[in-house]
Amino acid sequence: MPAPQQNLRRSLMKNWFAVEAIPIYVIIGGVVVGASWYLGRLATGSQVVWTKKNPTPWNTIKQDEGTKLLTVNQKFEKSWSRDTL
Structure with a gap:
């Protein structure tokens, strides 16, 4: 692998897979799951006609x-x- 590609991969892994970023990923994942659940709950309510x-x-x-x-x-x-x- 050429050196510029290896440096790019190293910086990508350093920034995106840092230990400090794990709580952000967990929070965003929880928000996405919660919003999906809530929208699904609203869409299947008794007031909605499909x-x-x-x-x-x-x-x-x-x-x-x-x-x-x-x-x-x-x-x-x-x-x-x-x-x-």
């Missing part, structure tokens, strides 16, 4: 159906559920 079978689900709500999780001082005969997407 199909186009029913593009306007709010049109299927009747007048006597309650859509809130917590209703204060209101009584509805039925509770709305998302059976048809």
Whole structure:
């Protein structure tokens, strides 16, 4: 191997694989894993619709159906559920 290539490899190994850089790699890896997990959790939530079978689900709500999780001082005969997407 020529000398310039060997010097380049040595400086690359010295800078990128230094012991001081290991905590940075661990922190960035943890952030990437945490962000991926959180975005996956948000994407599979009950508020997200991934199909186009029913593009306007709010049109299927009747007048006597309650859509809130917590209703204060209101009584509805039925509770709305998302059976048809």
